[in-house]
Amino acid sequence: MNIALIGFGYWGPNVAKNIFANKKLTLHTICDKKQARLDKARNIYIEQCRYETDYQVLLNNPDIHAVAVAVETSAHHQLVKDALKAGKHVYVEKPFTSTVAEAEELTALANSKGLIIHVDHIMMYHPCIRKIQELIASGEIGDLIYIEAMRMNLGQIKKDVSAMADLAVHDLAIIDYLSNGKEPFYIKAVGEKMYNPKESLTFLMLRYDAFIAHIQSSWISPLKERKLIVAGTKKMAVFDDMKPTTEKLTIYDKGVDVIAGTDVEYQDYAVKTRVGDIWIPYIPDQDALFNSIDHFAECIASETPSSSGPEQAIRVLKILEHAEANMNT
Numbered sequence: 001m002n003i004a005l006i007g008f009g010y011w012g013p014n015v016a017k018n019i020f021a022n023k024k025l026t027l028h029t030i031c032d033k034k035q036a037r038l039d040k041a042r043n044i045y046i047e048q049c050r051y052e053t054d055y056q057v058l059l060n061n062p063d064i065h066a067v068a069v070a071v072e073t074s075a076h077h078q079l080v081k082d083a084l085k086a087g088k089h090v091y092v093e094k095p096f097t098s099t100v101a102e103a104e105e106l107t108a109l110a111n112s113k114g115l116i117i118h119v120d121h122i123m124m125y126h127p128c129i130r131k132i133q134e135l136i137a138s139g140e141i142g143d144l145i146y147i148e149a150m151r152m153n154l155g156q157i158k159k160d161v162s163a164m165a166d167l168a169v170h171d172l173a174i175i176d177y178l179s180n181g182k183e184p185f186y187i188k189a190v191g192e193k194m195y196n197p198k199e200s201l202t203f204l205m206l207r208y209d210a211f212i213a214h215i216q217s218s219w220i221s222p223l224k225e226r227k228l229i230v231a232g233t234k235k236m237a238v239f240d241d242m243k244p245t246t247e248k249l250t251i252y253d254k255g256v257d258v259i260a261g262t263d264v265e266y267q268d269y270a271v272k273t274r275v276g277d278i279w280i281p282y283i284p285d286q287d288a289l290f291n292s293i294d295h296f297a298e299c300i301a302s303e304t305p306s307s308s309g310p311e312q313a314i315r316v317l318k319i320l321e322h323a324e325a326n327m328n329t
C-alpha cells in the first residue's frame with residue numbers, strides 16, 4: 001500500500017522512518033512546503049521515494065492510497081479534509097483537530113466515503129501502557145482510585161496550541177484507553193499564558209464515576225518528566241518514560257487495607273498500609289510509533305476502524321475544549 005507523508009518538520013522524520021520500516025507500507029512521497037525540509041528528507045531516502053512541495057499533487061495521484069499528516073495542529077483540518085475528499089485513508093498526528101466541530105465534520109466525511117482515519121494517540125501503542133491495560137483488565141491492579149500524569153520540559157513553546165492540547169492529549173488518550181472510553185463528569189483546568197498566546201503551563205483535574213485524574217502539562221519546567229501513576233485498590237503502577245526501556249514500568253504491591261469490619265457508619269474499622277513486592281515486568285522492545293502506524297495499515301487492510309479513530313479523538317477533544325473554554329474560572 002502506497003502512502004505519502006505531508007510534513008517533514010520536527011516529528012515528520014520519525015513518522016517517515018517508521019513507515020519506511022513497515023513492510024505493509026511503501027513510502028511513496030514525502031511532501032513539505034519548505035524546500036529545505038525536503039532536501040533533508042532527500043539526504044536520507046535519496047531515490048527510495050519521491051519529493052513534493054505541493055500536497056495537492058499527491059492527493060491527485062491515484063497510486064497513493066493513504067496519507068500521513070504531520071503538520072502543525074492548526075493545519076490538520078484542511079489537509080485531512082482535502083485528503084478524504086481525494087479518497088485517501090488518513091493517518092493524522094495528535095491532536096486530531098483544533099476543535100470538536102472540525103473533528104465531527106471530518107468524521108462524517110470519512111464515514112460517507114468508507115475511509116479510515118487513524119489519530120496517532122501514540123501512547124496507546126506503547127508496550128508499557130498496553131501492559132498496564134492488561135493488568136487492569138486482569139484485575140491485578142484492582143479498582144482504579146486515581147491517575148496522575150506529568151508531562152513537562154523546557155519548551156518547545158508552540159503558538160497554535162496550548163501545552164494542554166499538545167501534551168495532555170497523550171494522557172487523556174491513555175486514560176480513555178485504560179478506562180474503556182469512560183468520560184469525566186467534572187473537568188477543571190488552571191493555566192498560565194506565559195510567553196505564548198495560549199497556555200504554556202496547565203493543571204487539569206478530572207472526576208470520573210469511579211476514579212479521579214490529574215494531568216500536569218508544561219513547557220516551562222527545568223526538568224523533563226514523562227510520568228504516569230495508576231493507583232488501584234490492589235496495586236499501583238508507575239510508568240517513567242525517561243528511564244531505559246527495561247526499567248520504565250514498575251508495579252508496586254502497595255496500598256491500603258481495611259482490616260477490621262466494614263461498618264463505616266460506626267467507625268468500626270481500621271486501615272493499614274500494605275507494603276509488598278516491587279515488580280518490574282518484562283516489556284517487549286517495541287516502538288510505539290511503529291505500532292501505531294502498523295495498526296493504521298492493518299485497519300485499512302481489514303477495513304476495520306482504528307482503536308484511536310475519530311470516536312476516541314472526539315471524546316478527548318471534548319475534554320480539552322471544555323477545559324480550555326473554562327480555564328481559570
Ligand SMILES: NC(=O)c1ccc[n+]([C@@H]2O[C@H](COP(=O)([O-])OP(=O)(O)OC[C@H]3O[C@@H](n4cnc5c(N)ncnc54)[C@H](O)[C@@H]3O)[C@@H](O)[C@H]2O)c1
Pocket residue numbers: 006007008009010011012031032033034037053055069070071072073075093094095120122166
Ligand atoms: N505523536 C507524538 O508524540 C508527537 C510528537 C511531536 C509532534 N507531534 C505532532 O506532529 C505534528 C507536527 O509537529 P512538528 O513539531 O513536527 O511541527 P513542525 O512545525 O516542526 O513541522 C511541521 C512541518 O509541516 C510542514 N507543513 C505545514 N503545512 C504544510 C502544507 N500545507 N504542505 C506541506 N507541508 C506543510 C511545515 O513546513 C513543517 O516542516 C503536530 O500535530 C504535533 O502535535 C506528535
